[in-house]
Amino acid sequence: MTLPARRQGAWSASFATTAEEHLDDVYAYLVYLTRDRSLAEDLTADTFEKALKLWRRFDPARASARTWLCQIARTTALDWFRAEERRRRREERVAVPEQLEAGFAEGLSPELEAALRELSAGEREVIALRVLLELDGEEAARVLGISPTAVSTRLSRALGKLEEKVTVHV
Amino acid sequence: MSETLLNEIRATRPAAPAALRERVRSIVAEKPAREPFLDRLRFTWGWRRLVLVVPAAVVVAVVAAGVIGLTRDDVGGGGERSASGPTTAVERTMRRREALKVAPNASPSLNQSAPAQAAPAPAADAATGSAGAAVAPAPGQLQRYEAQLSLRVEDLEGLSGATKRAQQIALQYGGSIASLRYEAPVTGSGSAQITLRIPTARVQGALAQLSQLGTILGQSYGIDDLQQQADSLQTQIEQTQRRIVGILTQLESPTLSAENRVVLQSRLAASRQKLTNLRESLRGTNAEARTATVFLSLTTEEIQPGAVGGNSRLDDIKDVLAWEGIALLYLAVVAGPFLLLGLLVWLALRLARRRQETRLLQQN
Numbered sequence: 001m002t003l004p005a006r007r008q009g010a011w012s013a014s015f016a017t018t019a020e021e022h023l024d025d026v027y028a029y030l031v032y033l034t035r036d037r038s039l040a041e042d043l044t045a046d047t048f049e050k051a052l053k054l055w056r057r058f059d060p061a062r063a064s065a066r067t068w069l070c071q072i073a074r075t076t077a078l079d080w081f082r083a084e085e086r087r088r089r090r091e092e093r094v095a096v097p098e099q100l101e102a103g104f105a106e107g108l109s110p111e112l113e114a115a116l117r118e119l120s121a122g123e124r125e126v127i128a129l130r131v132l133l134e135l136d137g138e139e140a141a142r143v144l145g146i147s148p149t150a151v152s153t154r155l156s157r158a159l160g161k162l163e164e165k166v167t168v169h170v
Numbered sequence: 171m172s173e174t175l176l177n178e179i180r181a182t183r184p185a186a187p188a189a190l191r192e193r194v195r196s197i198v199a200e201k202p203a204r205e206p207f208l209d210r211l212r213f214t215w216g217w218r219r220l221v222l223v224v225p226a227a228v229v230v231a232v233v234a235a236g237v238i239g240l241t242r243d244d245v246g247g248g249g250e251r252s253a254s255g256p257t258t259a260v261e262r263t264m265r266r267r268e269a270l271k272v273a274p275n276a277s278p279s280l281n282q283s284a285p286a287q288a289a290p291a292p293a294a295d296a297a298t299g300s301a302g303a304a305v306a307p308a309p310g311q312l313q314r315y316e317a318q319l320s321l322r323v324e325d326l327e328g329l330s331g332a333t334k335r336a337q338q339i340a341l342q343y344g345g346s347i348a349s350l351r352y353e354a355p356v357t358g359s360g361s362a363q364i365t366l367r368i369p370t371a372r373v374q375g376a377l378a379q380l381s382q383l384g385t386i387l388g389q390s391y392g393i394d395d396l397q398q399q400a401d402s403l404q405t406q407i408e409q410t411q412r413r414i415v416g417i418l419t420q421l422e423s424p425t426l427s428a429e430n431r432v433v434l435q436s437r438l439a440a441s442r443q444k445l446t447n448l449r450e451s452l453r454g455t456n457a458e459a460r461t462a463t464v465f466l467s468l469t470t471e472e473i474q475p476g477a478v479g480g481n482s483r484l485d486d487i488k489d490v491l492a493w494e495g496i497a498l499l500y501l502a503v504v505a506g507p508f509l510l511l512g513l514l515v516w517l518a519l520r521l522a523r524r525r526q527e528t529r530l531l532q533q534n
Contacts, residue, residue: 078530
């Protein structure tokens with residue numbers, strides 16, 4: 001095996017390991033962000049496709065692989081939201097209820113599920129990052145592009161709202 | 171928020187379905203598509219890069235200044251330096267100053283000789299203490315001739331003797347002393363600055379003698395063409411004379427009205443005054459061309475060859491660094507507004523994008 005081919009092999013293996021390790025994290029984050037498991041699957045695939053192209057640029061000194069992948073996932077989701085908004089505007093439809101694949105996850109109580117659905121994407125994503133993926137404040141801030149204090153405030157508000165809505169649904 | 175809810179969220183964390191896992195595996199197994207060319211060129215300015223780039227740029231600037239400063243030989247050349255080692259720094263400084271002073275005044279008609287005027291005498295002349303290479307004023311041509319001669323004498327006694335001798339030389343060549351400043355302190359070095367006026371036709375001989383008074387530290391010559399100025403004055407004089415003749419002829423006319431006579435007489439008076447002024451200017455120009463000015467500077471100051479060479483090189487490096495700074499400042503001034511505008515546009519776009527993202531995240 002030639003040296004470049006060997007290097008290429010090592011490079012691919014490294015990315016494959018990372019992808020395998022963080023696939024669930026990315027998927028879970030995107031499920032919470034989009035409220036749609038089917039869409040989250042597509043966006044997850046897109047995320048890893050983009051990540052593969054950008055893998056050479058990944059700098060572990062700046063952020064962990066999980067944070068980096070979540071950043072790409074967020075950009076991918078936002079791009080999709082934008083495209084969807086443009087499509088809706090073009091077709092002159094207003095807020096048509098989407099056919100979402102039922103449930104955020106297996107085993108979630110109906111009240112919590114309903115409460116989560118009523119939160120905005122911004123609120124759900126901070127819950128996903130801090131509670132579900134258990135990123136620390138710094139990492140979550142890096143993904144969201146805001147300060148750790150702002151993350152803390154946003155999380156506190158989101159959880160308060162979630163609890164309130166759960167109580168209402170109960 | 172109750173811990174139960176948080177635990178429930180954590181416990182029911184969505185897991186990637188097997189189909190997605192396979193899909194991602196197949197993506198990873200593929201050879202990645204090449205990044206677009208522009209994306210590959212994109213450079214992100216992280217603080218780590220700046221930490222490396224800024225000192226590297228400073229090092230390059232200093233090394234460049236050092237190399238240019240140590241290798242450039244813009245005035246004399248290596249031969250000159252070795253021939254008059256102890257005097258290079260002062261000499262070069264003087265020459266630079268004089269070149270700046272003289273060159274812009276050089277007339278276009280003197281183009282052929284202009285470089286030689288601003289340029290120093292050859293090294294051999296400097297070493298032998300001769301001013302023989304001094305540019306001679308062109309005979310028959312009206313020129314303003316200025317020479318600057320800087321000499322070092324051995325001691326205060328030598329300074330006094332040289333000063334006296336300089337006065338004698340000026341008188342001997344039919345010139346005079348325009349100004350003299352003599353300083354001979356009890357301790358330290360002494361100096362004398364003498365301005366001599368010497369007939370231009372004989373200035374070469376006077377310079378040759380003056381240069382024998384000590385070791386030449388520097389010499390420079392400047393010639394301004396006055397012929398053009400004199401010709402122009404002469405033409406104006408002739409025109410004015412013709413005008414006066416014309417007015418006088420008109421005044422002799424018997425049919426001239428009283429009113430016109432008054433007007434013509436007024437014009438005649440003005441023309442005569444102008445003629446007087448023009449003649450005075452021409453006389454002044456001729457007088458200026460007849461006398462050359464020699465600025466003679468005498469000093470007893472000892473100059474260490476090594477120190478001088480070292481300092482001059484250091485000065486050169488400082489000069490280059492200063493020019494680099496000026497260039498950087500110039501760039502900042504020129505590019506600054508554009509950079510600021512670019513930054514503002516970038517910030518505005520970023521803000522708009524952030525707002526759009528926030529709106530999208532609230533809507534979905």
